[in-house]
Amino acid sequence: MKIYFAGSIRGGRSDVDLYADLIDLLEEHGTVLTEHVADEDVEESEAEAGLTDADIYEQDMAWLREADVAVAEVTIPSLGVGYEIGRLVARGTPVCGLYRPDADHELSAMIRGNDAVDVLEYESLPGVAAQLEEFLRSHR
Numbered sequence: 001m002k003i004y005f006a007g008s009i010r011g012g013r014s015d016v017d018l019y020a021d022l023i024d025l026l027e028e029h030g031t032v033l034t035e036h037v038a039d040e041d042v043e044e045s046e047a048e049a050g051l052t053d054a055d056i057y058e059q060d061m062a063w064l065r066e067a068d069v070a071v072a073e074v075t076i077p078s079l080g081v082g083y084e085i086g087r088l089v090a091r092g093t094p095v096c097g098l099y100r101p102d103a104d105h106e107l108s109a110m111i112r113g114n115d116a117v118d119v120l121e122y123e124s125l126p127g128v129a130a131q132l133e134e135f136l137r138s139h140r
């Protein structure tokens with residue numbers, strides 16, 4: 001199973017360690033196409049590789065088309081993550097959105113109000129792991 005993981009980059013990086021833990025868990029169930037989202041130096045790495053914003057967009061859209069399923073950590077509001085979710089939903093790709101309710105920002109109605117996004121509210125990764133794994137199993 002190919003998994004698209006989405007998480008904030010330019011929206012803010014304070015959850016980057018959580019993204020790494022989530023990707024480790026997801027890797028037990030399939031191939032994560034977007035491991036770079038958990039790279040602490042993602043933007044520096046992309047710049048060193050000579051990637052323009054257009055290159056990043058094209059590469060991510062190619063991975064998005066390849067994905068069987070998607071998991072998005074939506075606690076930090078991110079334009080890119082919201083855009084990716086919209087494109088995934090339009091393609092009919094199952095999307096799970098992970099949101100921590102104690103966050104500074106209320107989750108957008110465009111995500112929580114969307115039946116096509118399976119929103120899981122949680123406090124810590126161990127507490128949501130079983131539900132996340134059930135989401136993955138149900139779309140295998």
Ligand SMILES: O=c1[nH]c(=O)n([C@H]2C[C@H](O)[C@@H](COP(=O)(O)O)O2)cc1CO
Nearest residue numbers: 006007008009010011056078079080081
């Ligand atoms: O450098 C990048 N590389 C990249 O893959 N993305 C994609 C993957 C993330 O799920 C999402 C983050 O969007 P944003 O940067 O607007 O928070 O966009 C976004 C950026 C920067 O916008």
